[in-house]
Amino acid sequence: MSNENEIREDLEVRKIQPHLPLNVMVKLTAFIETKLIDGTPSLAKDLRELSKNWSKEAWALHLRATALVIADLIDQGWTVSPDGNRIFLSPPGLRGAHETVEEAKARLRRSLQIGRERQLAIPSVHQFLDRFSKASINNKKRSSVLDIIDDGDELAAILKDIAQLPQEEAAKALQKVIRPVVEVCDEAARDPETGIRLLDIWRYFRHTWSLEYRSIPGRQLPILVRNAARPGRPVMGIALLASPVLRTRPRDEWIGWTPEPFMKRLASGELQPKAALRALAERIDESIGEIRSDDLANPEELAAPTERIILRLEQRGAGAAAARERQLQDAYSEDIETHGRARSQIDPTKQGADGVDWLKASEDWLFIRKRAETLARLLDAKRAFLALDWKQPGPKLLLQMTQSALGERAISFALQEVRKAGLASQIADLSVCGAVPPYNELLGGKLVALAMTSAETRGLWRERYEGQISLISSQMAGRPVSRPAELKIVTTTSLYGSGSSQYNRLRLNKVAFPDLKNDIIWRELAKTAGFGTVHLSAETVKVLRAVTEDAHKARRVNNRFGEGTSPRLRQLREGLDVLGITSNDVLHHATPRLFYACALVPDADRQLLGLKADKSGQASTLDAIADAWRRRWLLNRIRNEEVLERLKRLGPMSVKNDLLPVDIHGQYFLNFEEPMLESV
Numbered sequence: 001m002s003n004e005n006e007i008r009e010d011l012e013v014r015k016i017q018p019h020l021p022l023n024v025m026v027k028l029t030a031f032i033e034t035k036l037i038d039g040t041p042s043l044a045k046d047l048r049e050l051s052k053n054w055s056k057e058a059w060a061l062h063l064r065a066t067a068l069v070i071a072d073l074i075d076q077g078w079t080v081s082p083d084g085n086r087i088f089l090s091p092p093g094l095r096g097a098h099e100t101v102e103e104a105k106a107r108l109r110r111s112l113q114i115g116r117e118r119q120l121a122i123p124s125v126h127q128f129l130d131r132f133s134k135a136s137i138n139n140k141k142r143s144s145v146l147d148i149i150d151d152g153d154e155l156a157a158i159l160k161d162i163a164q165l166p167q168e169e170a171a172k173a174l175q176k177v178i179r180p181v182v183e184v185c186d187e188a189a190r191d192p193e194t195g196i197r198l199l200d201i202w203r204y205f206r207h208t209w210s211l212e213y214r215s216i217p218g219r220q221l222p223i224l225v226r227n228a229a230r231p232g233r234p235v236m237g238i239a240l241l242a243s244p245v246l247r248t249r250p251r252d253e254w255i256g257w258t259p260e261p262f263m264k265r266l267a268s269g270e271l272q273p274k275a276a277l278r279a280l281a282e283r284i285d286e287s288i289g290e291i292r293s294d295d296l297a298n299p300e301e302l303a304a305p306t307e308r309i310i311l312r313l314e315q316r317g318a319g320a321a322a323a324r325e326r327q328l329q330d331a332y333s334e335d336i337e338t339h340g341r342a343r344s345q346i347d348p349t350k351q352g353a354d355g356v357d358w359l360k361a362s363e364d365w366l367f368i369r370k371r372a373e374t375l376a377r378l379l380d381a382k383r384a385f386l387a388l389d390w391k392q393p394g395p396k397l398l399l400q401m402t403q404s405a406l407g408e409r410a411i412s413f414a415l416q417e418v419r420k421a422g423l424a425s426q427i428a429d430l431s432v433c434g435a436v437p438p439y440n441e442l443l444g445g446k447l448v449a450l451a452m453t454s455a456e457t458r459g460l461w462r463e464r465y466e467g468q469i470s471l472i473s474s475q476m477a478g479r480p481v482s483r484p485a486e487l488k489i490v491t492t493t494s495l496y497g498s499g500s501s502q503y504n505r506l507r508l509n510k511v512a513f514p515d516l517k518n519d520i521i522w523r524e525l526a527k528t529a530g531f532g533t534v535h536l537s538a539e540t541v542k543v544l545r546a547v548t549e550d551a552h553k554a555r556r557v558n559n560r561f562g563e564g565t566s567p568r569l570r571q572l573r574e575g576l577d578v579l580g581i582t583s584n585d586v587l588h589h590a591t592p593r594l595f596y597a598c599a600l601v602p603d604a605d606r607q608l609l610g611l612k613a614d615k616s617g618q619a620s621t622l623d624a625i626a627d628a629w630r631r632r633w634l635l636n637r638i639r640n641e642e643v644l645e646r647l648k649r650l651g652p653m654s655v656k657n658d659l660l661p662v663d664i665h666g667q668y669f670l671n672f673e674e675p676m677l678e679s680v
Contacts, residue, residue, distance in 0.1 A: 013081075013090045014585035018066045019578075020059055022085055028063065029082035032070075036080070043080075047071040048539075065547045065579055068540040069586060076111045076535045076589070091590040108495070108591065115212040115537060120659065125207070129659050132204050138195025145204050147194055150227065150234035152438030152650035159442075159638040159647075167635065174630045174638075178442075179229035180236055180622060182451055184460045185222040193232050198224065205238050205436050207659055210495065211534065216431065217567065218243030221464055223457065225448050227439075236439040237448035240432035241461060244423050244491060245566075250526035250595035251427075251491055255605045257419040259412050262609075266398060271611065273394030277401065279610035280414035281385040287417045288378050291371050292362045292478030297379075304386070305379035313379070317372035324365035328554035335555075342555040362478035371476055377413050384410035422608040424470065425483035428461065430492040434502070438650035441643055443633045445502040449492075450629055453520050453600055455619035458487050488604040493528060494594040500524075503596045508628045515624035518602065527592040533568050535589050541568060544575025551578045 018025065031050065035043045048071050051064035070087065074080055077092035092107065119125055135142040155177075162173045185198035194201075202222045206213050221241040226233045244251075249258075256262045256271075265271045288302060296316065301309040335342045362371065384407045388397055401407035430452055435444030451457060465485035473481040494500035506522040533541075548571070549555050557571045569587070576583040599605070600619060606612045637643055 012590055013088050014582070015086055015088055016581045016585060017086050018062060019580035020062055020066065024059055024063060025085040028066070029084060029087060032080060032082045032087070036082075044071040044074040047074070061543070061547055061550060062579060065540070065543045065575065066581075068543055069536070069576070069579075069581070072536050072540050073586070075114045077107060089585070091588075109210050111535070113210055115534075116207075116210060118537065119212040120207065128200075129204065129207060132196060132200060133656050133659075143194040143196075145194065145196060145201055146652035146656060148191065148201070148226075148232055148234050149436065149652040149655055150230060150236075150438055151652070152441070152647045152654075155230075155438055156644045156647040160644055163638045170635055170638075171627075171631050174634060175229075175627070177229055178227055178236075178626070178630065178634070180225050180447060180451060180626050181228045181233075182454070182456050182460065182622060183224045183226055184464065185224060198222075201235065202238055205235060205655075206432060208436070208655060209432070209434065214538075216242055219428070219465060221428075221461055222432075223452075223460070225444075225451055235436045237435040237444050238432060239430060239434075239448050239452055241428040241452065241457075241490070242431045244427045244429040246423065248491075248528065248595065250528065251489075251597060252419065254523075254525050254597060255419075255422070255489075255608050257415050257422075257608075259408070259415060262411070262415060263402075271606075271609075273398040274390075275394070275611060276609070277385070277388070277394070277397055278390075280411065280418065281382075281388075283417050283421065283610055284378055284381050284385060284410075284414050286421075288375070288382065290473065290477050290481065291375050291378070292359075292476065293371070293375055295363075296372055296375055302379070305383050310376045310380050313372045313376035317369045317376065320365050320369035320372060324369060325554065325556075327365055328556055329552075332549065332554045342549050344555065344558045356474070358474045358480060359478045361475045364475070367475045374476070378417070380406070381410035381413045385414075418608070418610055421610075422488075424473070425465070425485055426488045426608060428487055428490050430490050433492060437655055438647050441647045441650060442637055443629075446506055446633060447626065447629045449502060449506060449522060450508065450520060450625050451622055452490055453598055453619065454622040454625050456622045458600065458619050461485055461487050488601050488607055489597055489599055491595065491597045494596065500594055500596070503594070508625070508632065513624070513628040513631070516620045516628060517618040517624075518620065520598065520620065520625070522596050522598045525595045525597055528595055529588075530590050530592040531584075531587050532589060533566075533572055533587065536572060536586070541571055541575075544579075545571050547578050548574045 020028070028050075032043070032047075035046060040046065047067040050067045051060055054060050054063065057063075070080060070089075073089060073091075079090040079092075081088040081090075092111075120129070132145040135144045135146075158177055162170050162177065165173060183198065185202045187199065189198045190196065191198055191201060199222065202224060203213065219242060223239045223241065224235055225237040225239065227236050252258050253261045256265055262271075262276075266273050266276060293302060296313060297309055332342050361367065384401065384404070388400060390397070392400075401411060430449065433445065433449050433452070434440070435442075435448060439447075462485045465483075467482050468485070469480045469482050473483070492503070494503060503522050503524065508516060508520045510516045510519050545555075545557070548557070557567050557574065572587065573583040576586055601607065603612055
């Protein structure tokens with residue numbers, strides 16, 4: 001066994017010493033070491049079963065949580081090195097020293113499929129997939145989801161003939177074979193071809209991804225891309241536009257939502273200092289107006305804030321936080337006594353915005369705290385902007401702001417408010433995007449990504465969310481608040497950090513394709529920091545929640561709107577902290593992803609800084625985008641005989657067979673380009 005100094009030569013090695021009795025910790029490390037020496041391939045499985053031997057011990061819950069965390073990491077390829085009462089962990093990293101790019105991708109894909117395979121083996125999931133794979137009576141005819149999966153053999157024969165035609169004739173012929181349309185999966189909408197709910201169709205195909213299917217909070221617009229030129233309108237691909245991650249460094253720096261890039265753009269002359277500072281000052285005033293404050297401060301204090309009112313608001317926020325902690329503890333005790341388990345706290349907005357008393361909702365302890373703390377920071381920033389002599393030229397105003405801690409703090413917080421406003425309605429994350437067989441062999445993933453920038457898709461987003469009441473903003477305001485729904489930027493994160501065949505060089509220029517309204521460019525911005533939760537299982541999250549509840553005698557993560565971003569991430573952090581494991585040592589999986597963004601309107605970044613009139617701009621139609629895609633990629637693709645041979649083997653049965661639970665170590669699954677949501 002290596003000693004600590006030798007192990008620490010690798011900077012990626014992390015040491016954990018959970019809060020377990022010393023004798024228990026020594027037994028745990030001895031158990032792992034014995035299995036490693038024996039070369040036991042089922043170490044992760046054995047760790048998951050370990051705690052059953054001591055289920056009645058006081059420390060059993062902590063042991064189970066620790067064992068599950070380690071088991072999840074082993075499944076993801078982490079190296080485990082026990083040593084006395086400590087365990088050293090090392091993530092596999094983005095790419096090993098002797099790995100090729102493709103080998104690294106294959107390793108990552110295998111590790112991600114572990115969660116997927118575990119999910120496919122769940123009886124309810126297996127029954128769902130089996131039910132829709134079998135023909136049943138729908139629309140007075142027998143049909144199944146397999147009826148809307150195209151026949152690759154038939155498609156290959158058609159495309160082979162087209163490939164023999166001259167370029168322009170082939171392009172026109174392809175229009176009659178592949179004509180994509182987008183279809184939003186509303187709750188009650190059914191497919192006219194099969195009678196199956198569109199949401200069930202979407203979910204069926206989502207299970208073919210390398211990653212297990214998990215629901216996400218916030219706005220969600222599930223979309224099917226279908227081929228209207230083929231019988232039955234087969235599904236070409238699926239996508240999900242969702243609420244963006246609150247903070248992610250590549251996006252925020254690209255737009256200018258963080259102080260350093262914002263100041264660089266001012267210094268370079270790209271942004272005019274006076275206009276930029278005025279936009280920030282206006283954002284502060286708008287944000288103050290969007291918070292219910294009648295029970296927190298009077299109009300005079302809001303107009304001319306002082307340190308005294310800011311201190312009073314901070315104290316009010318601290319008092320509300322303590323009151324909510326007591327409230328959660330009381331609810332926990334009552335639940336344990338009445339139901340034998342803790343339940344998620346009731347959210348007054350859980351059933352939607354209809355009938356909610358927003359004034360009363362704003363008086364929940366959670367929102368009293370949020371209102372008081374946010375208003376304190378806003379008024380602190382306002383003090384700095386009020387102190388400016390706006391008659392001075394821009395450079396002098398900027399110098400005045402940056403010469404004091406108050407001014408620098410004001411710029412930073414104002415940018416946070418600008419970011420919140422933009423994220424609320426003008427940015428969506430493409431959290432699922434890819435092609436369904438056989439169209440994955442025809443670079444259908446690129447088409448789906450491009451289709452998300454179309455006028456039709458932007459219209460679907462606008463139709464779904466324009467005028468919709470914002471639950472968090474309304475509780476902060478004590479009145480109904482709605483946001484516009486004009487998308488300006490779409491972002492995504494690739495599955496791999498070493499390259500993305502789907503998004504690399506994904507651009508269409510108006511010069512080359514005149515029917516486009518603007519250039520469509522998916523830009524690679526940077527790599528993420530490699531933090532996330534995708535490598536930890538749902539079972540581990542559940543047990544870590546139990547650890548937290550037992551320690552605090554309260555359920556502090558309730559999946560409530562306004563409670564905080566990423567409930568899963570917060571729950572993991574809380575649980576790991578209680579175990580005595582530094583959460584970043586587990587959540588930093590050291591496999592950064594590539595972050596991409598596509599601006600849907602010219603000067604989108606300036607608009608999102610509040611520096612230009614809010615104009616939606618013109619978007620290209622899906623027909624124009626599809627024509628450009630066919631000409632740029634598909635024409636060459638169908639002239640590749642190897643592609644057509646692979647295409648022949650894909651179709652309804654290949655999809656059905658790939659959804660059967662199998663030995664994850666024995667075969668690969670469909671190679672989809674799966675975006676990842678991460679907090680960075």
